[in-house]
Amino acid sequence: MTSELKTKMKEADKPRLAVFKFASCDGCQLQLLSCEDELLTIADRVDIVHFLEASSHIEPGPYDIAIVEGSITTAEDAKRIRRVRDQSKYLLTIGACATAGGIQALKNWGDRSEFLRCVYAEPQYIETLATSTAIGDHVRVDFELRGCPINRHQLLEELRSLLEDRRPKTAAHAVCIDCKLNGTVCVAVASNTACLGPITQSGCGAICPKFDRGCYGCFGPAGQSNCHSLSDWYLEHGIGSKQLVPLLRNFNANAPEFREAGDRVDPTSNPGARL
Amino acid sequence: MTDSTPAQPQERIIKVDALSRVEGEGGLHVIVENGLVKDVRLAIYEPPRFFEAFLRGRPLEDVPDITARICGICPVAYQMTCVHALEKALKIVVSPEIQTLRRLLYCGEWIESHGVHIHLLHIADFFGCSSSIELARKFPAEVNRGLRLKKIGNRLLEILGGRAVHPVNVAVGGFYRVPKKDELTALLDDLTWGLDAAIETARWIAKFEFPDFDQAYEMVALQNDHEYPMNEGRIASTHDLSIEVEAFEQNFAECQVPHSTALHAMRIPQQTTYFVGPLARVNLNRDRLSRSAFQLSEEVGVRWPCMNPYRSIIARALEVVHAYEEALQIVRNYRSFAPGRISYNAFESEGMAATEAPRGFMFHRYRIDKDGKITFAKIVPPTSQNQRQIEKDLQAILPSLLEQSDEEIALNCEKLIRSYDPCISCSTHFLKLKVERR
Numbered sequence: 001m002t003s004e005l006k007t008k009m010k011e012a013d014k015p016r017l018a019v020f021k022f023a024s025c026d027g028c029q030l031q032l033l034s035c036e037d038e039l040l041t042i043a044d045r046v047d048i049v050h051f052l053e054a055s056s057h058i059e060p061g062p063y064d065i066a067i068v069e070g071s072i073t074t075a076e077d078a079k080r081i082r083r084v085r086d087q088s089k090y091l092l093t094i095g096a097c098a099t100a101g102g103i104q105a106l107k108n109w110g111d112r113s114e115f116l117r118c119v120y121a122e123p124q125y126i127e128t129l130a131t132s133t134a135i136g137d138h139v140r141v142d143f144e145l146r147g148c149p150i151n152r153h154q155l156l157e158e159l160r161s162l163l164e165d166r167r168p169k170t171a172a173h174a175v176c177i178d179c180k181l182n183g184t185v186c187v188a189v190a191s192n193t194a195c196l197g198p199i200t201q202s203g204c205g206a207i208c209p210k211f212d213r214g215c216y217g218c219f220g221p222a223g224q225s226n227c228h229s230l231s232d233w234y235l236e237h238g239i240g241s242k243q244l245v246p247l248l249r250n251f252n253a254n255a256p257e258f259r260e261a262g263d264r265v266d267p268t269s270n271p272g273a274r275l
Numbered sequence: 276m277t278d279s280t281p282a283q284p285q286e287r288i289i290k291v292d293a294l295s296r297v298e299g300e301g302g303l304h305v306i307v308e309n310g311l312v313k314d315v316r317l318a319i320y321e322p323p324r325f326f327e328a329f330l331r332g333r334p335l336e337d338v339p340d341i342t343a344r345i346c347g348i349c350p351v352a353y354q355m356t357c358v359h360a361l362e363k364a365l366k367i368v369v370s371p372e373i374q375t376l377r378r379l380l381y382c383g384e385w386i387e388s389h390g391v392h393i394h395l396l397h398i399a400d401f402f403g404c405s406s407s408i409e410l411a412r413k414f415p416a417e418v419n420r421g422l423r424l425k426k427i428g429n430r431l432l433e434i435l436g437g438r439a440v441h442p443v444n445v446a447v448g449g450f451y452r453v454p455k456k457d458e459l460t461a462l463l464d465d466l467t468w469g470l471d472a473a474i475e476t477a478r479w480i481a482k483f484e485f486p487d488f489d490q491a492y493e494m495v496a497l498q499n500d501h502e503y504p505m506n507e508g509r510i511a512s513t514h515d516l517s518i519e520v521e522a523f524e525q526n527f528a529e530c531q532v533p534h535s536t537a538l539h540a541m542r543i544p545q546q547t548t549y550f551v552g553p554l555a556r557v558n559l560n561r562d563r564l565s566r567s568a569f570q571l572s573e574e575v576g577v578r579w580p581c582m583n584p585y586r587s588i589i590a591r592a593l594e595v596v597h598a599y600e601e602a603l604q605i606v607r608n609y610r611s612f613a614p615g616r617i618s619y620n621a622f623e624s625e626g627m628a629a630t631e632a633p634r635g636f637m638f639h640r641y642r643i644d645k646d647g648k649i650t651f652a653k654i655v656p657p658t659s660q661n662q663r664q665i666e667k668d669l670q671a672i673l674p675s676l677l678e679q680s681d682e683e684i685a686l687n688c689e690k691l692i693r694s695y696d697p698c699i700s701c702s703t704h705f706l707k708l709k710v711e712r713r
Contacts, residue, residue: 023322026698027347027440033395034429034439039422043408054395055406056689073322103344106329115328120531120538128323149347149440207437211444211452216340218441242646246334251344 015064015163018050020084022070022077023104023132028095029053029069031152038156045163061087065162071097071132073104078129078138085139092158093135096148100220101254103148105132108254108273131273133254143168148218148251151203171202174222175215178206187214194239194247199225199257220252227261241265287681301697303688305673312673315666317692330652335361335621335643339445342639342654346698347440348391351384351432352632353639353654354445355506360639361447364626365619372612373449374506376435379459379605380445381505381630382598383431386469387439388633389553389591389598390425392696393480394418397588400690401483417479420472424595427465431602434458446616453615459606466606470599474567477592481575485585488691490671492582492664493547494555497631503563503597504556506630511559512549513580520629523638529655540660548664551635551657552695553590554581565600568593584668584694591696621647632657634698658697665695 019029033039033054049059066088072078085091096102107115112130135141145154154170161168176197179186187193187209195214197206201222208215221227227248234244248262254272263271287307302318326345330338338357343350355377362369395407398421404410411418429439434454436442444451497508498517510526511517518526527549529538542549557564558580561572572579572593577586627640635657642651669688676684 023324025344025347025350027344027350030347030391030440033391034426037422037426040408040411048406048408051406055408056399057405057409073324077322103326103329103341104324107325110325110329115325118328118331119323119325132324148344149438204438208443211437213443213446213451243334246337250337250341 014045014047016049016059016062017046017065017067018061018063018084018088019048019053019067020050020069021052022068022081022098022135023073024070024095024097024102026053026069027149028098028147029067031094031150031155032067035152035156042156042159046159063088064090065159066091068093068098068135069095071101071104071134072138073129073132074127075129076127081135081138090142090162091135091139092143092145093141094145094150094155096146096218096220096251097132098135099144099146099255100134100252100258101132103251103253105254105272106249107132109249109270145170146201146219146252147203151205154203172223173202174198174225175200175202175204175206175219178202179209182206182210184209187212192237192239194234194243196230196247199227199230199261214247216247216250217258218251220255221257225257227257228264231261231265235265245269303669303685303692305669305684305688307673307677310677312670312677315669315673317662317666317669327652327654330641330649333649335365335641335647335649336447338641338649338652339447340441340443343441343445345654345656348698349384349388349632349634350441351380351436351445352630352634352637354442355381356628356630356632356637356639357641358445358447359506359628359630360626360641361643362626363628364624364641364643365447365621366624367448367617367619369449369617370612370614373615373617375605376450376453378502378505379602380432380435380442382602382605383428383435383439385594385598385633386428386602387425387432388428389595390421390428392633393476393588393591393595394421394425397693397696398480400693417476420476424469424472424476427462427469428598430462430465434462448619449614449616451616453611453613455611456609459609463603463606466599466603470567470596470603473592473596473599474571477571477575477589477596480592481577481589483588485583487583488585488668488672489582490584490668492550493542494550494558494580494582495660496551496555496559496636497629498559499563501563503560503565503601504631508629510629510636513555513558520627520638523627523629523655524640527638527655527660529659538659539663540655541663548667549660550584550664551660552587553594553633553635554584554587555635556631557581557590557593564593565597565604567600568597571596584691587694587696621645625651634658634696635661656698658695661695661697665692665697 066084093099108131158168188195193214196217197215200215200217201219203219231244245262245266248258252258259272304316304318306314339354342353342357345353399407399410432439432442436444494513497504498511499508509517528543529540531538561579623645625642629638637657638655640653644650676687
């Protein structure tokens, strides 16, 4: 946290909070509205001065805390995120779109003009970049909350820690460990299901194995995840690249660890384009 | 956020740069020339995300998880529409138990999505508040009741799908895991409370003041002889249309318009606008509402069919009552069952389906190759269908607003737009507007 923000917290006036959206589904912002029990309490501790989804009361910057959802897919948005950064003391990105480029980063493996022609009869009216990239590829980010969608408890913890001037308690271990703690039967071992649990960050509550399916990596790569070793293990155990590549290339396809792992297993396709 | 550009003495341009309290982001651009409304554009700056392009080549099993990400507010609607389309392609017939559990899941999403729109986005308009937080200071009991109503919808989605946003349990053929009876019955008290609270909420909302704005809409929704439509039915309209879902593309088309913002949907061949959403559903299916919801529809002082978009919030409130009552009945009668998922073999095929998203009718069509990969996808979400109708409504209402200040005009236009509950992120097709200043 910046010293200015700390000073502000000590003063009586409340920090000014703003929420900005880029290319996304709105689901992560919705998590803030889904904090039913805490929503009105948070609203008492901060001044929400820019949150288009929730309020038509809009104030210009500067902002103490900017929460950013979505990825950068247009030239205009690449400029807009710089303006947001310039006006914000603390910038928090939320969700797989903002932290890795989101599902729309699948276009990084495609041909932009062919994609345009596929969806639009008259593509000349569309403005879009060839890539979908994370906010952190464009500006400095103070903290990232992963997930597709983010976990609302993690969002609340992050906001509380900011208001209380302490480090947020967010786990960085692999979600695989959560299954062990929950006593959930391992789907990879018990039913040879491809599961990204060993390389995916904790945060979702390990829900997929609870529903008898493998983890599809929606919280992105865990710290020090060994993606190569896991993909080799699956390839040796009869899970082919046709299954493994789409699994690595979904909501966090453009997170560097997943991108490299997918491109390594599938050398035939174009590697994912970067910014 | 409005500004007025005095370009020429007789010309007045009203811009709302950022529409608020809608899902996704958009703006509004109005050009008035010599006192006449010359042009109205609902500007959407939601960047295109190309779902239909990158779905190609994906295993068909991925489609429910990927299309859910089109919209974080109604992911179940995308999951339901795509699994029904893919099951038609693969000739999978799911069991009545799976169908019922899918209705329960949809009840959860209607409760949650309508709950967000009614309480957090829309009601503030009726009391001159800028947000539900401001509204909560005036009506703490009502807002807290609304938040609890919505939260129970979220709980239902969490039990059935692991989480409320992008649930993980929907599969082609059924569910990855069928819930145990006690997981669902744990919700019985909440659902019982919710039904009463939803009824009180609907009564409260029906007493709001609504502007007179009846239009000659063609309202379109699924219609079904046996139940209030969610996943199955024929496509019906208030202009006596009644067709199979397979005939959708012969009766409705999307076309791209220069300098406009979306693939505009229209009825063909007549090229007219149409209206989808809760009001269309109630108008076309009122006698199939649950007992309490139907009774309420008689009491609330609305003459059906209702053609006033501002009263959509009443239809939404009636559907919350319906969803609670139906969820209660499903949970009371629920027994765990097997198999939860019907197995299938992929073959080269094509299938389409339509379901009722909280915001209205949605259509999907897919082609699959022999290896079970998607080769073609077409997704028609509700908001792109309503967009042209919203623009037409704005054209109709603006002449009566021209005496007002730009600020007031903008506010009144926003209110009309919000009554549709537009979900702009679900705009797989929305384009960026190029503002033309003349």
